[in-house]
Amino acid sequence: MQQRYVGSSGLRVSRLGLGTMTWGKDTDEHEARDQLVAFCEAGGTLVDTAAGYTDGRSEELLGSLVGDVVRRDDVVLATKAGIWRRGGERTTDTSRRALLGGLDTSLRRLRTDHVDLWQVHIWSDEVPLEETLAALDQAVSSGRATYVGISNYTGWQTAQAATWQRAAAGRTPLTSTQVEYSLVSRDVEREVVPASAALGLGILPWSPLGRGVLTGKYRTGIPGDSRAASPVFASFVERYLDERSRGIVEAVVRAADGLEWTPLEVALAWVRDRPGVTAPIVGARTAAQLKGALGVEHKELPPEIRSALDDVSEPA
Structure with missing residues (x-):
């Protein structure tokens, strides 16, 4: 798998990343093991x-596999802090205390003394930005993180955070930003990109397949084993089951038929090669699903098809 530098930093990662959001719940230990092995054998490094x-089980499961089925030096470990589950409720806390305490917990779960990329998971209006960013500086200066980034920041938030980190000596420049980005979700192109x-940040798109919609599996209904059929994730998918998204999906399917690819490969190749993108984060429930995504490595969209997809998915 090709390697790319993350933004203007010296960090190099595979141009596809492996996402683990379902590990420890929908993805059990055996499937997770098979995913990690298949990903690394294909040349993937960013996990x-x-x-x-x-609730931390994803980190624990990943930590049990790195060093066992793959060497620690063969992967670029990335984790995030700022969103927590406390008493069964989702909370956000980007204070210095919460972030650094959370990092120590993450390191224990991951069974390592440092992560390669540590990211603030979400913006918070309740904590001064300079306090949040100071936690990133401390993580790097203490050796617990090598590079740092942000996630789910708007354009102005991205610019403010990255500029602050460049404004004085001793601060650690931001390396990356992780945001939702796909053919059905292109709003980040207005300001974040x-x-x-x-400011030299590499973009790591999450949900590059439009929360699964761009695979085409919802064209004729909602499969019983899909996220859209789950009470927990139904609302997560529903926003892309509208008329506009259906038109984009049909264009992806037509392109796939003409190329003799899968719709997944078309959608993933499109976002992987967008300006500024370093590596889409691909999350799969099973190893078989992941292997379907890894097949895109040797594929590149013809310019005329890329242009047609650009037109049909152009944001209003």
């Missing part, structure tokens, strides 16, 4: 998790 994924380009 992304978060303290808030499945230009801000990232101007």
